[in-house]
Amino acid sequence: MSGFIEPEDAGLLASSFAAAMLDAPDPGEADQALYDLGWADLLAASPAQGAAIAFGALGATGSAATLLDDVVVHALGVPVSPSTCVLFDATLYTNPAAPQPGDPRSLMEDNPFVVNGLVSSRVERATTVLIAVDEFEGTAVAAMDAGLLREPEPTGIDPAHAYRHVSVRIPTDAVTPVNAEGNWEDAVTAARMALSYQLTGGARWILTEARQHAIDRVQFGRPVASFQAMRHKLAESLVLIEGAESLGATCLRDPDPMKAALAKSLAGKAALTTANHAQQVLAGMGFTAEHRLHLWLKRMLVLDALYGSYKSLPTEIGRDLLIYGTVPRLIQL
């Protein structure tokens, strides 16, 4: 983090970002509005804190702006632009006979590639897609024309967000190596941190909605908020959210891959547990398309599924601990 943003300024930025997101429901317009507000400069000056501010606002507003592309592009050490997007969770399968991994130029060899991964809705308007491949001796980054990954209809549970799975064969000359200073691990860490702020921001929104409903909704002559079963569900949601927010802040002070994975996992757990509890509190209303819960639920499912879900990350982390046979202290006074 090169420039520390004071809490007061962070608050102002968060409000202006949130206002811009609410004003521009279309993801492309939202991206442009955020660029106009200085998102790219913020990311360059204070990548982690900038992402925390912007992604908290994404979670709270439910905006489908595609800032995750920028976070990954920046962490790979490539200049960000609203017309550059990335292939998330990318695997680029080369022919087994292709040259050794580790050489970015391996991408240039004479074999057809299968590009397999996720892209955000930015692919619809972008010119370039970056593909980063984690290789033995570093990270190879290649660029290709976004048009090759465009599909007529976005698929998936969250059409507004419009992440889509792509799996296409491309000609060899479709990819060109990119000189990138960043690496795969940093990109994954940055993405996980950003996603954790969006997840906790979303979890807060869901909890606020459920709390208000519990207070307003009267059954048996009293607010359903007075029933202990409801209260405990909401209390457990708050406990998880506060834990996840604390870990998110710890990550900001001192980022590292393991903390980012833990923060992402805890935030996913907080968001989906809160969504489940809110579902019960909101009951029938929460199952309708009229109530916005479903929008946040679907968004949280998608965010949790990116870069390792809350259920899968602990297994990865636990295996690391078993391999090394020790447990890092991680949280220091």
Place this chain on the structure above:
Amino acid sequence: MDPETFRRDLTAWLDANADELTPPYEGAGSMDEQMAHYSHVKRSLYDAGFGRYGWPESVDGLGGSPLLRAIVGEEINLRGLCDPNPWTMIEVLVPTVIEFARTEVAAALVPPFLRGDEMWCQGFSEPDAGSDLASLSCRADKTDGGWLVSGQKIWTSFIQYAQRCVLLTRTGEPNSAHRGITALLVDVDSPGITYSPIETMHGRLDFAEVHYDEVFVPTERLIGEENGGWQVAMDILPYERSTTFWHRGALLHRRLSDLVAQLSDSGDLSDTSAKAIGEVFLSLVAFRSRSRDTQYRLARGQQLGVETSIDKILITSAEQQLFEAVRDLLPGVVEFDGGDHAAMWRTDYLYSRAASIYGGTAEIQRNIVARRLLDLGPES
């Protein structure tokens, strides 16, 4: 003194004196052995100065941030040098006694406690006032030069080793709830106090049922205001959930490390083990991150309050998940195995069941979060 320098000096001293500070007994030891070793460790830390930092000069401390106390307990627990339970009594009771007791009383009575020469206990719960603490009925009636205390307390830990007791009494009308409670600092050897230990499910005499029969307590032993005991009790609870929780978190970290080392040595890299270990680690890190924030709020002089119920819920989940994982991943150790090693897992497993009961049950904590933090209005 800045925390980093303090930790460096402390760990160097702990390493240099490791032999002398390591418990002389195998396994968990008897309670008498534990208490003797606790006194020894406290005394050694006090004499070396480390045990005096973080406490004000008025009680013979050397000043400095409460973070320094968090660090001492953390390092002791990471090394397994001392059972954490007797240690909690100082952290729980002393900050409030310094704030609310008469200056000369605190100055005279606190130093021997900090030195490990004396032990204190806490008389809050009663047979009919557990979760509903404000309904307590142990009476304190005014008499010449003080009070006469009569009634019954329960779950009083360490009274068999204690010289003083921080006692909550009823001084208002029987139905005066939290308004008519007074806190007193009582000498345990006062005539009229009798107790009978209660054996726990993990086979220890951790606490006792205590009877008070016209026990005289002098006026100067008042803590806080007359009928202001609820405020004293509410001041104590956050301390119970700040420094001591940081210490307990360190103990849980060590026990998780023990489990991971044992599985790792046996070459276990199975998905089942990896998942369970990862989930416990996640819960523990969540708690420790939250608790770290709490330590800093305390160090900045911020008033801690009901939000520490979140710390309590997080550490309870982490502790119970950890020892459930022990039972799952080391099959039969808790149920069948002999030896000190298995006995300690068994003890920890059983003791973890109390985590969702002591210091306010899991349900009470959720009620507090719902009422005070989420502002959900009254319960039906």
